[in-house]
Amino acid sequence: MTNNSKPLQAADIETPCIVIDTDTMERNIVRMAEAASCRKVKLRPHTKTHKMPWIAHRQLEAGAAGITVAKVSEAEVMAEHGITDIFIAFPLVSPSKIERALSLSRRIRLIVGVDSFEGAQRLAEIAGRHGHVLEVRLEIDTGLRRSGVLFEQAPALAAQIHGMKELRLTGIYTFRGAVYQHKATLDLQTAGEEEGRIMAGMAERLREQGIPVADVSVGSTPTGAYAAAVEGVTEIRPGTYVFNDRMQARFGVCGLDDCAGRVWATVVSRPSADLAVIDGGSKTFATDVQPNTEPLLLQGFGYIEGLEDAVLERLSEEHGMIRLGPQSQLANPQVGDRLRIIPNHICSTVNLHNQVLFRRGDAYEPMTVLGRGKLE
Amino acid sequence: MTNNSKPLQAADIETPCIVIDTDTMERNIVRMAEAASCRKVKLRPHTKTHKMPWIAHRQLEAGAAGITVAKVSEAEVMAEHGITDIFIAFPLVSPSKIERALSLSRRIRLIVGVDSFEGAQRLAEIAGRHGHVLEVRLEIDTGLRRSGVLFEQAPALAAQIHGMKELRLTGIYTFRGAVYQHKATLDLQTAGEEEGRIMAGMAERLREQGIPVADVSVGSTPTGAYAAAVEGVTEIRPGTYVFNDRMQARFGVCGLDDCAGRVWATVVSRPSADLAVIDGGSKTFATDVQPNTEPLLLQGFGYIEGLEDAVLERLSEEHGMIRLGPQSQLANPQVGDRLRIIPNHICSTVNLHNQVLFRRGDAYEPMTVLGRGKLE
Known part of the structure; x- marks a missing residue:
């Protein structure tokens, strides 16, 4: 864990910023590793949530078999920092990115997503x-x-790819995301x-066609543990679980106290009794x-700790407008007070910040989000 | 203009990225400077849109009287790069930020926003x-x-602040943003x-109270020119005009060809005739x-050039799902094709990227968004 400046005390922290509670994160990492292990599937966490190699290493130490990323640039950052088994779960189609992936794949185990004949041809040609x-x-x-080939077209495409000698088709994967869709059930188990x-x-169908599908990779934070229990599934790829967030808590996957990440913000204005900015x-x-x-029908853009009936109702670029209900008006937050807010979606919130603070006891260590904001 | 690596050719550009057409940007800069100048008001552009000192310098060279920022950290970056007249249009309430502002104000003309008695006391105490x-x-x-003191309470607060000897109250400002509000008229002139x-x-009322209000600062990209024409207004603070975006074009402030910024993205998957990812x-x-x-009732998250009936309908973190209408299906974008998309809101889109490419002729210069992502 290479921190990029000396630890801060709470009083020294400038807002707005993200603070991660390291103990909660560790607990989340261990829990998911155990959920995978007891169901005898591999865990390959999606590191999109944190984009930090040292956290990926923690996930591996806790039992993950490898990691998942969305971009070549993220794979490069992770490989530079010693991660040796990476799945880029995204169709690579640009020659330069395929070249970079090939260069990586000489040094580490790299698996690349593919979902079309054109895409496979591009990979095969450069390989x-x-x-x-x-x-x-x-x-x-x-x-x-x-992305993803249409279900009914998958067997034909798999056969084509299996026939390309420059590619070795070892598995299938999906991100179903049904629970995230508006029309979907919220029954995570189902x-x-x-x-x-x-x-x-599908894996069985492909094997009957003579394609040796080893890896059947599914699952997200809300569904991972349930998908893992299904015979034939070999791997899950949850991401958000490492920090959790308000959306996951609403899904019932975790409690609010399992959310490791909070945005710290300061009240800068109290123009009226019902408004804090x-x-x-x-x-x-x-x-x-x-x-x-x-x-999910979440109210506002985050859960404000200690102000139960306050809603972070509107955002402009640098202002957040909190509507205070009767209880919060009694609590009466003052100009200068700090609020701690669990964001609706931690992955895309972390992506907005160059650095994140990790709390251990009374110390807060700023760490760079190394994998974010890459030009590509 | 200090570029951070050598210019690229179009073929070498990795996607996704933001490309700014430098000529269009220059034209936008000059136009707004002329709009302010012919109405005899000062232009103090909000640099939130670009967060780049070299562009702020271009705005000043074209006639801006100073710049506006939202954060102390942005003011620091701009001052480090030679900008000497900066307005932080945000209430500063944290002691550390006020200290930093004071330190800056010894080197340059720095003006700080204030909207409450508590806030003014904090500023006065440290000053x-x-x-x-x-x-x-x-x-x-x-x-x-x-933020902003309630209108009817402004005269009393102004008198209190005017009475604080550590503060010099020289002006008033607002961001009305009426046209951005859902319920608002779209008649920009009104x-x-x-x-x-x-x-x-309000400035007249305060002057009658004996407060020498010099600066009356208003306006945004959609309303700036109209507000500038009003007797008594002395300054406008538009930001987005430097690049413009789809939202401004929909307001009728500019045409789509006045939008300097485009996201370049690559088609990575064509799972079905009506879907491009x-x-x-x-x-x-x-x-x-x-x-x-x-x-505004914009369709989708951006305007896709050359595919008139295509809609960037859904986004997950790294995938954009484009629904292709009949014409776009005929145009039939292929895996590997690059699309150029004018985003709905360029300010917050630039904020997602560490670097932006500036096109001059056939050359594309990557430039760092120096003011973004600061830990504070």
């Missing part, structure tokens, strides 16, 4: 030029309509088991999980 | 300790319910003139200006 065989996994759409069964079934807006809190949208 | 007089402007709420009249009237999601495109919300 062939390097005289190298690239390990790939086929991404399958299981209903999210994101969602997780469905996801697992669909993919385990803080020094954090849409450049501090991510706005991708909007208030009052299905399925 | 007094340094034996220094701090120039301040009173922020007045003109309907946005953000909105701008109202904003100007309200504040000019790009390599940019909510970590690439800001989500603070949501689709289908009033008053």
Whole structure:
């Protein structure tokens, strides 16, 4: 853990900032590792949530088999810092990125996502030029309509990829994300088991075609443990669990006290009894999980500790407007007071910050979010 | 203009990234400077949009009288790079930030926003300790319910602040933002003139009280030129105009060809005829200006050049899902194709990126967004 300046005391911390409670994070890391281990599946956490190599190492030490990233640049940062088993769960199609992936794959175990014949051809062509065989996994759409080959087209595409000698197709993966969709059920167990069964079934179909599918990789923080229990699933890829957030708490995956991350903000203005303005807006809190949208119907952009009926209702770029209910008006936060707010979505919130503070006891260590903001 | 690596050719650019057309930016800078100059008001652009000192210098060279920032850290970055007249349009209440502002104010002309008695006391106390007089402007709420003293309470607060010998109250300011509010009119002229009249009237009231209000600062990109035409307004503070964006084009402030900034993204997947997936999601495109919300009712998260009936409908963190209409399906973008997308809100989109590319002819210079992501 290489910190980038000396630890701070709470009083010295400038707001707005993100503070991670290290003990809570450690507990989250261990819990998910145990959930995977007792179901006998591999855990390959998605590091999009933290983008920090030292946390990836903690996840590996706790039992993860490797990590997942979304970008070549993130894989490069993680590999530079000693991570040796990385899955880029994203279709790489630009020649320069494929070149970079190939260069990485000579040094570490690198697996690359693929979801189309064109994409596979691009990978194969460049791998062939390097005289190298690239390990790939086929991404399958299981209903999210994101990347991923359409389910019914997967067997044909898998056969084509299996036939490319420059590629070694070792697994299939999906991000179903059903519970995140507005129309979806909030029954995580049903969602997780469905996801697992669909993919385990596909793996069987592909094996019957003679494709030796070893890895069947599914799952997210809300569904991972349930999907892991399905026979045939070999790996889960949750990300958010490392810190957790208000959205996960609302899903019932964790309690608010399992949320390791809080935005610290200062009350800068109290123009009226029902309004407190803080020094954090849409450049501090991510706005991708909007208030009052299905399925979660979260009120506001975060959960404000200690002010139960206060709602972080509106954000401009650097201002956050908190509507104070009757109880909060009695509590009467003053100009200069600090508030601690659990953001709706920690992954995209961390992505807004260059540095994050890690609390251990009374000390707060600023650490750089090494994998964020890369030009690519 | 200190670039941080050698210029790239278009083919070498990795996506996702932001490309700014330098000529369009220059034209935008000159136009707003002329709009202010011909109405005989000062222009003090808000640099929140770009956060880059070299662009602030271009704005000053074109006629701006100073700049506006939202944070002490931004003021520090700008001052380090030679900007000598800075207004922090935000209430500073933390002792450490006030100390930093005071330290800056010994080197440059620094004006600090204030909107409460408590805030003014904090400023005065620390200024007094340094034996220094701090120039301040009173922020007045003109309907946005953000920071700013309530309109009817402004005269009493102004009198109190005017009586503090450690503070020198030289002006008043507001960000009315009426046109950004859901319920607001889209008639920019009416909105701008109202904003100007309200504040000019308040300045007169304060002068009648014996407070020598010199600066009456109003306006945003949509309303700035109209507010500037009102007798008694002395300064406008637009920000977004430097790049413009889809939201401003929808307001009718500019055309889409006046938008200097585009996100470049690559099609990574074409799972079906009506769906194209790009390599940019909510970590690439800001989500603070949501689709289908009033008053603008923008479709999707950006305007996709050349694909008129395509909608960037959904974002996950690193994926953007584009629904292709009949025409776009005929155009049939291929895996590997690059798309150029004008984001809904350029300010918060730039804030997601560590670097931005500036196009001059065939060359693309990567430049660091120096003022973003500061730990504070």
